[in-house]
Amino acid sequence: MDTAVTANTAFELAPGHARLRDAARSAAAEFGSRATEVRRHLIDHSRMHPELWALFCANGWAGLGLEPDRAGGDGGLLGMAIVLEAFAEQGIVLWMPVLSTAIARAIETVGPQAAAETWTPRVASGATHVGMAATEPHAGHNIFAVETEIRRDGDTFIVNGLKRITSGLDVADRVLVFGRADRRDLGAGYTTVLLDPRAPGVTTTEIPMRFREGVRQFQLEFDCVTVPADALVGSEGRGLATMWPFTHAERALTAAVCTGTAQYSLGRAIAHAGNRTISGTTPIGAEQAISHPLAALHARLTAARMVVYRTAARIDSGIDGDTAASDSNIAKLLAADVAFDAADHAVQVLGATAWDDRDGMIDIYLDARLSRSGPVSNEFTLNHIAHHVLGLPAHAG
Template identity: 25%
Template sequence: MLLQPKDEEEKLILSTVDQLMEKYNERYWLDKDQKREFPIDFLDDFMRLGLGSILIPEEYGGVGKGVRLASLILYSINLKGGNSYFVHGHYYNTALLSKHAGKRVREKYFKDIANGAKVLSLALTEPEVGSDTTKIKTIAEKVGNNFVIKGHKIFISRVKHTDFMILVARTTPYEKVEKKTDGITLFLVDLREGREGIEMREIRTMSNTNAYEMFIDGLKVPEENVLGEVGKGFYYLLDLLNAERFMIAAEMIGNAEWFVNKAVEYANNRVVFDKQIGSFQGVQFPIAKVYAQLLSLSSYFNEGLRALEEGKDTKTIGNYANVSKYLAAEIAWEAGNVAMDIYGGYGYAVETGIERKLRETRLYKVAPVSQNLVLAYIAHHILGLPKSY
């Protein structure tokens, strides 16, 4: 394992994850992928074991840990052949809630979340906006003690199966703000109370993403469910996005290591022309190259987690998070292609799981932030080059 627990408590929690993954093995994930089914039984067990409450404060029944442990859990799921996509949204959303939810939200909802209620979805992306979050058009108007929300969201993951959703809307139109990053507000939507004002259409994708398009018209959210200050939501999203990128990086390190392990195992066992194919340099070198890259990334990623735990400034954390996400997505994709080449036709066959993992990995080169946008971040914020957009 390239990412290791740092103490006995982390070891104990990660051993619980390993036991869970013995039940929900590669065959389970292959079946869910082929049927395009939401893994509700896995998720229920995940929550029942308390793994969903890692980022919820202890005073509300949670574990009270941080992004580091959440990242290790996601890494472990993928390393065992699972698909942590179905729980990572819960983690980065609860990270945001733990930092920015007010006292009333904490008292009303945190114990439910610690006891298994699911905060899986972030309703952010819009069809005409993409990555330019400041241009979102979903609008929330104050009416009495509620906000009434109208808008259109797309690629909202897992929302059909969630209990709570964090929704991003403008409370001040773009044209009326002095700074384009102002006027955006975050709302916690309790979907257990009903989905009046929301229509959903599932979007079928190349892997089992369970993503939806949402049409919102007349959705009422109590004023007390605003997260943080009205109009300051964009700045809270920055905290969420850094946490998200660390977690995505951990997931992709898990996938990359899984691909390498599969490639090594197959290369040692496959015999052609009376020789193990692993003895051929044409097989050895691609595995060795991607593994060397993976070792380097893991070291950098762990350095970033230490900076996060030490409370370094937002810019430093953002640098680590973005570079880690970029490298992890690239290396995992390369590792998947190496495994596919070494397996040959068997890699293309559904039963080995290589093609499934490769499809799942490809997502993270375009989402939740594209690789080019991360490169633009590195160029401007780290290297000091002029902003390109």
């Protein structure tokens, strides 16, 4: 293959990925007018919208980012980012594929082989969704401070602790739980297991968060929950090795959803500003108070999208973990900020229309706001950039 690039192609999607983007945008447009219906279906029925998900899976998109297509071609993490962005551009946030893809990639990376052979095909076919249980009430995103214990007991593991917030447990077949290998020995490291959220000893409590990102949110309590040894992901005591590939993919895909959301908001605002008149015959888009923020947001979105695509492509190429962490944090930060700012200005431009619950814009606005706080807060991304990219000192202790 000729790897030479020209000035005209260096920053363009490869032909295969460009065709994928066009196909995804065409498919997503079929459901654009039904975005509220798609969102409500998962909330009301605890499963993906059947027509949309059937189309998604028929195109092979549920398996994007997973072996064997990670080796290149038209897929990879970049392919999944492109598809999720295309649906978000229609106001359709597909959060469960973000989690499932990121977790399946982590299982592929750290093993064991049996777990990868069991769960990756199920995720790739669209038959299975997987959730993540890492954050805790007192620790938030600081996973180093988790207190949940996943301790070996002969041929099983015993899980005790509390997790909050966990998305989509009513949809997920399994949840990846991150905890300490032994609370009595802080040097024992961390362990990750795939756990059935409906297993004996698990108490699930829904947290009323108004279905952010179109999914229900939950608290999980584990009271001496027994899981078999083959539920282990990665190696006992080395659970951090599971979390890093997961977070890199999750943040890159979250960023892609954010750029799609920003595009949706901009599109709504531009259309309204180009037609709405208050006095006279000139649309409000002629006013610089309306147009200049839209122009600035378009410029920021263009730059953020390039960073997101670059991040996903570089992860696909096998960059080292430190670089992947830096890239994915930067992409998530830029994309989350432009998503919220675009949604905020769209609400201002749309006026009362935006506040009509039937319109769906308020859900977009609140989802965009959430992206600045989760699945990792912007403050944590800035901490990473400051300490690990810029080399600035961190607080001791």
